[in-house]
Amino acid sequence: MNKDNSILDIKKNRKISLLNVIWQWEIILFFIFIMVIIINSNLSPYFLDYTNLMNTTFNFIEKAIIALPMMFVIICGDIDISVASIIALSSVFMGMASQAGVNTFGLVAIGLFTGSAAGFLNGFIITKFGIPAIAVTLGSMSLFRGIAYVILGDKAFTKYPVSFAYFGQGYIGNTMIPFELVLFFILATIFGIILHRTTMGRKVFAIGNNSTAARFSGIPVNRIRLIIFTITGLCSGLASILLTSRIGSTRPNIASGWELEIITTVVLGGVAITGGNGNIFGVIISIFIIGFLKFGMGLINIPGKVMTIIIGLLLILAIMLPQLLERLKPKNSFGHAKK
Amino acid sequence: MRDLFRKREFNLFIFILFIIFGVSLRTPSFLYVNNFVDILNDTAILSMVAIGQLMIIVTGGIDLSVGSSIALSGMSVALLNQYHPGIPIFLIILISIAVGLLLGSINGLLVSQAKIPPIITTLGTMSIYRGLVFVLCKGTWVSAHEMTEVFRGFPRKSFLGISSLIYVSILILILFLIFLNLTRTGREIYGVGGNKIASQYVGINLKRIQYIVFTLCGGITGLAGFLWVARYAAAQSETAIGFELQTIAACVIGGVSIMGGSGTIIGVVLGAFFMGIVYNALTMINVSPFWQMAIQGFIILFAIIINTVMDKRNQQLMLRKRSFNE
Numbered sequence: 001m002n003k004d005n006s007i008l009d010i011k012k013n014r015k016i017s018l019l020n021v022i023w024q025w026e027i028i029l030f031f032i033f034i035m036v037i038i039i040n041s042n043l044s045p046y047f048l049d050y051t052n053l054m055n056t057t058f059n060f061i062e063k064a065i066i067a068l069p070m071m072f073v074i075i076c077g078d079i080d081i082s083v084a085s086i087i088a089l090s091s092v093f094m095g096m097a098s099q100a101g102v103n104t105f106g107l108v109a110i111g112l113f114t115g116s117a118a119g120f121l122n123g124f125i126i127t128k129f130g131i132p133a134i135a136v137t138l139g140s141m142s143l144f145r146g147i148a149y150v151i152l153g154d155k156a157f158t159k160y161p162v163s164f165a166y167f168g169q170g171y172i173g174n175t176m177i178p179f180e181l182v183l184f185f186i187l188a189t190i191f192g193i194i195l196h197r198t199t200m201g202r203k204v205f206a207i208g209n210n211s212t213a214a215r216f217s218g219i220p221v222n223r224i225r226l227i228i229f230t231i232t233g234l235c236s237g238l239a240s241i242l243l244t245s246r247i248g249s250t251r252p253n254i255a256s257g258w259e260l261e262i263i264t265t266v267v268l269g270g271v272a273i274t275g276g277n278g279n280i281f282g283v284i285i286s287i288f289i290i291g292f293l294k295f296g297m298g299l300i301n302i303p304g305k306v307m308t309i310i311i312g313l314l315l316i317l318a319i320m321l322p323q324l325l326e327r328l329k330p331k332n333s334f335g336h337a338k339k
Numbered sequence: 340m341r342d343l344f345r346k347r348e349f350n351l352f353i354f355i356l357f358i359i360f361g362v363s364l365r366t367p368s369f370l371y372v373n374n375f376v377d378i379l380n381d382t383a384i385l386s387m388v389a390i391g392q393l394m395i396i397v398t399g400g401i402d403l404s405v406g407s408s409i410a411l412s413g414m415s416v417a418l419l420n421q422y423h424p425g426i427p428i429f430l431i432i433l434i435s436i437a438v439g440l441l442l443g444s445i446n447g448l449l450v451s452q453a454k455i456p457p458i459i460t461t462l463g464t465m466s467i468y469r470g471l472v473f474v475l476c477k478g479t480w481v482s483a484h485e486m487t488e489v490f491r492g493f494p495r496k497s498f499l500g501i502s503s504l505i506y507v508s509i510l511i512l513i514l515f516l517i518f519l520n521l522t523r524t525g526r527e528i529y530g531v532g533g534n535k536i537a538s539q540y541v542g543i544n545l546k547r548i549q550y551i552v553f554t555l556c557g558g559i560t561g562l563a564g565f566l567w568v569a570r571y572a573a574a575q576s577e578t579a580i581g582f583e584l585q586t587i588a589a590c591v592i593g594g595v596s597i598m599g600g601s602g603t604i605i606g607v608v609l610g611a612f613f614m615g616i617v618y619n620a621l622t623m624i625n626v627s628p629f630w631q632m633a634i635q636g637f638i639i640l641f642a643i644i645i646n647t648v649m650d651k652r653n654q655q656l657m658l659r660k661r662s663f664n665e
Contacts, residue, residue, distance in 0.1 A: 079458065127646045134401065134458060135597040139639030142584055146633025153629045260462055267448065273459050305478075305576065309470030315463040319455045 025270035028321075029269035029285040030306075036289055042295030047296055054176045058168070058246060060291035061180040063238040063258055067265045068191045069232040071283050074194075074266055075208045076225055077111055077275025078133035082122060083236045084258035085144035090114040092148040095157025095250040104164045111241040112234060119233015126229065128221035141259070148252040157250040168246025180242055185233075192280035204228070208275030257308075264311055268318040290314070291316055347594040348606045348647070355613050362620040369623050376501065382615035383508035384563050384570075386608045388582070388588035390515050391556030393607045396590055397532040398455030398552050399599030404446060405560050406582035407468035410574075412438040412564030414472045417481040417490075422486045430488065435565035436558050442468060447550035455552075465583070469512035473576045494570040504566060511559065516604050521592035528552060532599035587633055589614055591643045593661010596650065614638070 039050040053264045066083050073080050090111045097110050118140070170179040196199040206214040206220050215221045244250055269286035271278030290311070297307055349496030363370045388405055395402045416435045419426060442464070449460040455493040483491060530538040533546045539545055568574040595602030617638070618631060639665040 028648065078436040097658050118657065125644065129644055131643055131647050132597055135643050136589060138584065139591075139636050142588075142632055142639060143635070143636025146631070146636050150627075150633050179481060180422070257466075260466055263459075263462065267459065303473070303478075303513040305470050305473035307470075308466040309474070312466035313472065316449060316453075316467075318456060319459055320449075320453050323454065328569065 002331065009113045016196075021095055026279055026282045026285065029268075029270065029282055029289065031290050033079050033285050033292075034058065036293050036296065038272050040292060040299070043296065044299040046299055051175075051176055052295075053292075054181070056295040057181045057291065059180055059295070060287065061178070061184050062243045062255075063245075063262050063265065064184050064287040065187060065242070066232070066238045066258075067236050067269075067283060067287055068187055069228065069235045070262050070266050071191070071271055071278055072195065072204055072228045073133070073232055074263075074271050074273060075204050075275055075278045076127070077208045077211065078225065078229075079139050079263070079273075080122065080133060080229065080232050081238075081259045082117075082137040082141040082144060083262060085141045085148075086115055086118045086233055086236035087240040087255040088148040088252060089118055089144040089245060090237045091193070091244045091250040091254050092151050092157070092246055094150065095160075097299070098160050098164070099157060104161050107161070107164055108167075108241055111244070114238045115240060116230050116234040116239020118303070119236065120226070120230045122233065123226040123229030127226050128272065130204065145256075148254075152252045153249070155168070156325060158248065160245070160248055163246065166245070168242045170242070172280070180246075183242075188280065193279075200224075205276055208277070210276075260308075260315075261285060261290070261311060264315040264318075268314060273319065304338055342601075347646075348603065348609060351593065351606065351613060353607050355616060358616060358620065360614075362623060365618065366623045370618065371543070374619070374623075376505075378612070378615045378619050379505050380502055381619070381640065382611045383504045384566055385509050385582075385585055385589060386611035387511045388563050389586045389593075389607045391559035391610050392583075392586040393590050393593075393602055393604065394519070394528055394552040394593055395457065395514075395556055396587075396595050396597060397528055397549060397599055397602050399532050399535065400549070400552070400554065401587070401597075402556055403458065403461040403583045404442070404465040404468055405556065405586055406579040407465045408439055408442040408557060408560040408562040408580040409567055409582060410472045410576065410580070411442060411468045411475070412436075412561040413578055414475050414481070414574045414576075416565050417486065417568045418475065420487055420490045421481050421485045426663060427610060428489050428493060432565055436561040437531065439561015439564060440554055440558040441619055443560065444554040445549070447553030451453050451546040451549040452551060461534065472578070473502055476574070477575065481568075481574040486569070486572060490569055491572050492569075493559065496578070504570065507562070507566065511562075512604065513607060519604060523615075524548070524551060529600065530605075532601070534600075543643065573628035584635070584639075585614065588639045588642075591639055591646065594646060596646065597643065613632065 015084050015275060020305045029164055037048075070080060093114045094111045098107055102110070122133075122137055122140055125131060125140075126133050132199030167179065171177060172179055172182055195204065203214070203219045203224055206217070206219055207224060240255075242253060247254075265286050266278075266283055268290065269278070272284065293300065293310075294307055297310070351439045359369070368374065380654060388409070392402055400513070412435045413478065415438050416431050420431060446457075446460055446464055449464070450457050453631075489498060494502060496503045509532050517525075526553075527538070527548055530541070530543055531545055535545060542640065564579075571578075589610040590602065591610070592608050592613055593599065593602065593606035593608070595607060614635070617634065621630060621634070622628070
């Protein structure tokens with residue numbers, strides 16, 4: 001009797017396999033993406049314009065560049081809410097250097113170095129003392145931005161070399177493709193390959209699923225987490241270079257509130273907040289969903305504060321939806337939802 | 340065990356005395372009674388909300404939406420007061436608490452029923468509530484002259500030289516001391532934080548506890564929302580922005596374990612008082628207010644590291660003691 005049941009199970013499994021494909025998060029995201037484009041282009045005639053679409057990527061590619069390493073952090077089961085403050089810190093240091101007459105190359109080096117150092121500090125405290133990442137990055141979020149306030153107060157740095165502007169404002173050759181966008185796709189390819197095609201990526205998933213078991217299998221858990229936090233810092237430094245170069249000035253409140261949007265993007269992309277699960281394609285689609293959604297809302301004059309309501313709702317819905325889908329999925333004879 | 344926990348609050352107390360001594364050497368006016376009443380006034384709201392935050396952190400959660408729900412409940416009663424000045428003050432306070440309870444219970448439902456991790460839930464509701472404040476007030480302020488005299492005057496009304504703001508915070512302190520230490524639900528909150536799975540095996544309803552702590556914290560933020568708006572005589576969409584960090588800092592400084600399971604109200608109130616003293620001392624010794632944020636971050640990191648290191652040492656000591664006894 002039992003045996004028959006299990007055979008039936010397998011057959012049922014095969015039948016609904018197509019349904020399971022449709023229920024994959026990335027596919028759902030892709031449909032949402034198409035819907036966002038259709039709705040937006042119906043609401044405003046200016047949406048589906050090549051130049052507009054290319055130029056609007058300037059507004060979210062800096063966040064997207066941090067979302068990539070943030071994906072690793074969250075898959076590991078950690079979180080980093082200090083990224084926006086690292087942007088502020090790097091930007092302030094670059095501003096100081098620029099004031100002192102450092103050239104573009106030096107500025108880039110300073111931005112990247114400050115970011116990595118800040119990320120390393122996070123990772124060091126987290127792994128050395130075994131403190132939850134949320135607590136440490138909460139403190140360093142306040143510390144890093146606080147240092148920016150100490151240095152700048154109510155002033156701003158606005159003097160940057162002309163060649164520095166290319167990173168955030170430049171296009172590739174004579175095309176309308178922004179330099180930032182190309183940089184993002186190169187980085188996304190690298191991060192995707194590392195996550196899905198190398199042992200390093202497998203180790204990251206293993207840590208997220210069960211860090212104790214991972215350590216017993218010989219994975220240097222803390223070293224990998226330290227590396228990931230440092231890379232998150234490095235990418236925040238990179239984002240800081242792009243942002244500073246794009247807006248050409250530094251204030252201590254630069255990029256405030258970005259951490260929320262970056263985490264929302266990653267979670268909407270199907271990365272489990274509890275760790276151990278995630279896919280680069282989901283995150284990339286989610287980046288463009290949120291970016292184009294905000295662009296579309298801006299075109300029909302929705303204020304920024306109202307957009308934050310929608311982003312917040314998206315975050316909560318994005319996490320509730322897989323659970324709802326799990327309940328809707330056909331049950332096997334044991335009453336468990338199928339994977 | 341109990342002595343060790345007491346010791347931490349005692350250490351913090353000694354540290355506070357040390358700072359008071361150090362600052363008063365440089366600025367004798369720091370020691371005036373008036374200045375201490377000022378510090379108490381400044382930390383009253385913080386210590387109240389930090390108690391709410393404490394309950395959530397003890398269960399292993401975190402609430403990042405407290406600043407936004409203070410702003411939203413404060414803005415709703417300020418607008419109510421502006422357009423219907425006839426509503427009596429006690430009703431205004433009740434409405435403010437009710438708005439807070441509602442916001443908190445939304446958090447609680449999302450955490451307990453939809454099983455969204457507290458950090459994500461409150462990160463989301465933080466921006467939703469903040470956005471709703473903007474929608475409510477349409478970007479404008481409710482300023483002092485648009486509020487009634489009774490509304491504005493409430494936190495300043497004083498009895499025996501102490502403002503009602505301080506009385507309210509002492510009332511909250513006593514209520515929650517009793518609730519957390521002497522009631523069954525209060526002890527269950529600590530039980531959940533100590534070990535989620537074990538607590539369910541002994542029959543504690545995890546969902547109920549999670550719902551209760553978020554709702555109660557919401558209620559406190561509701562009350563705090565009214566007090567905040569009335570005290571500063573202004574309601575705007577940026578009210579209490581970043582306040583969640585301060586409440587978490589007060590908890591961490593007060594020795595609350597961010598992993599959950601341990602932390603006392605006395606510790607948290609001392610933690611809030613400590614932050615009040617540090618900010619006050621900074622102004623007293625002429626340090627620019629721009630230093631506040633950096634110092635706050637530094638104190639949080641420092642306190643977390645000290646707490647963790649001390650926890651580990653205490654555990655080792657306990658293990659060693661046990662092995663000696665056996």
